[in-house]
Amino acid sequence: MSEFIPVNTPLLNGNEKKYLNQCIDTGWISSEGPFVQEFEKKFANKVDRAYGIAVSNGTAAIDLAIEALEIKAGDEVIMPAFTIISCINQIIRIGAVPVLVDSDPHTWNMNVQQIEKKITPRTKLIMIVHIYGLPVDIDPVLELAKKYSLKVLEDAAEMHGQEYKNLPCGSFGDISTFSFYSNKNITTGEGGMVVTNSPELDEKCRSIRNLCFKQDKRFVHDRLGWNLRMTNIQAAIGLAQLERLDEFVKIKREMGAKYTALLKDLEGYIELPLEKTSYAQSIYWVYGVLIKKNCALTPEGVMVELAKRGIGSRPFFYPMHMQPVLKNRGLFDGESYPVAENLYNKGFYVPSGLALKLSEIERVSSELRDIFLANAR
Ligand SMILES: *Cc1c(COP(=O)(O)O)cnc(C)c1O
Numbered sequence: 386m387s388e389f390i391p392v393n394t395p396l397l398n399g400n401e402k403k404y405l406n407q408c409i410d411t412g413w414i415s416s417e418g419p420f421v422q423e424f425e426k427k428f429a430n431k432v433d434r435a436y437g438i439a440v441s442n443g444t445a446a447i448d449l450a451i452e453a454l455e456i457k458a459g460d461e462v463i464m465p466a467f468t469i470i471s472c473i474n475q476i477i478r479i480g481a482v483p484v485l486v487d488s489d490p491h492t493w494n495m496n497v498q499q500i501e502k503k504i505t506p507r508t509k510l511i512m513i514v515h516i517y518g519l520p521v522d523i524d525p526v527l528e529l530a531k532k533y534s535l536k537v538l539e540d541a542a543e544m545h546g547q548e549y550k551n552l553p554c555g556s557f558g559d560i561s562t563f564s565f566y567s568n569k570n571i572t573t574g575e576g577g578m579v580v581t582n583s584p585e586l587d588e589k590c591r592s593i594r595n596l597c598f599k600q601d602k603r604f605v606h607d608r609l610g611w612n613l614r615m616t617n618i619q620a621a622i623g624l625a626q627l628e629r630l631d632e633f634v635k636i637k638r639e640m641g642a643k644y645t646a647l648l649k650d651l652e653g654y655i656e657l658p659l660e661k662t663s664y665a666q667s668i669y670w671v672y673g674v675l676i677k678k679n680c681a682l683t684p685e686g687v688m689v690e691l692a693k694r695g696i697g698s699r700p701f702f703y704p705m706h707m708q709p710v711l712k713n714r715g716l717f718d719g720e721s722y723p724v725a726e727n728l729y730n731k732g733f734y735v736p737s738g739l740a741l742k743l744s745e746i747e748r749v750s751s752e753l754r755d756i757f758l759a760n761a762r
Pocket residue numbers: 442443444445468469471472514515540542543564565566575576577
């Protein structure tokens with residue numbers, strides 16, 4: 386039996402060990418170590434931002450951004466229905482109101498044509514979330530934000546190294562967030578970053594991240610913060626990863642192109658991910674496919690078959706308006722977002738990690754061909 390191919394394996398063969406050894410040798414393992422600031426500076430610089438605030442994970446980065454933007458109970462936040470729960474947690478906790486937008490059937494991102502009709506006098510923020518490979522069409526969102534004086538939060542957790550019209554993802558709107566979880570384009574194991582050009586937001590994020598300790602009176606607090614600090618150990622790995630981001634992006638695009646070439650003949654059964662739009666070329670953070678209407682297979686069925694053949698896979702995101710935890714709170718009653726629902730009902734993704742070998746892409750593709758063609762016979 387050939388070896389199991391996990392859905393993700395990170396690539397850690399650069400300077401990771403060297404920098405980690407420096408942490409151990411110098412004793413700098415907490416968030417006070419020098420790699421944290423260096424990682425913040427270099428990462429912010431890479432995405433054309435003035436400030437970077439490193440945090441413990443990508444969910445914490447979003448929580449922190451929402452808190453720093455002073456979104457309050459009753460404020461409305463426009464966001465995609467098709468995304469990860471991390472995007473909505475803090476909105477719910479503070480009693481703000483999530484207002485959902487359906488996806489574009491081709492890019493799987495938030496359909497920006499549907500935003501304007503969701504804007505009300507209570508709308509405060511538009512949250513854009515780049516999904517899987519292609520960025521959201523950002524310019525129309527920025528125009529709306531300007532027209533209605535709204536804030537913009539960009540969740541770029543899946544888009545390190547991606548560009549929108551030749552400008553880096555993570556450089557748009559008031560504040561952007563990243564995750565460095567081990568399946569992201571660059572990783573620190575767990576980790577995240579908030580980036581912004583606003584000195585006020587930078588200062589607020591730094592303070593909230595660190596329990597709102599004050600410079601002058603350390604143990605006297607006038608705001609409630611959290612401990613969301615990133616450790617020097619995480620930052621050490623992050624720095625080594627960041628050195629290779631351009632190379633990683635290239636690898637991801639090659640992997641995506643390879644899968645697409647090998648799966649072309651399954652296009653009667655599955656819809657392959659879009660390679661590019663007028664504003665960006667896919668980065669294939671994960672290689673996701675949609676089972677077509679005329680094919681009887683389900684993502685669950687295919688994923689079970691793949692597992693039997695030693696291949697990891699994952700379903701697509703479960704849309705926000707269908708989440709039991711949110712429905713139980715009386716949210717989204719009677720609402721439907723057909724494109725987002727179809728993405729969940731028909732989508733799954735195959736091994737896409739940076740350490741994936743060409744021979745493994747070939748094996749995954751050949752097993753997929755076998756599964757779909759056997760079903761068709
Ligand atoms: C991974 C991810 C997050 C959450 O990041 P964590 O580090 O896992 O908390 C948030 N948003 C999107 C779009 C993601 O893909």
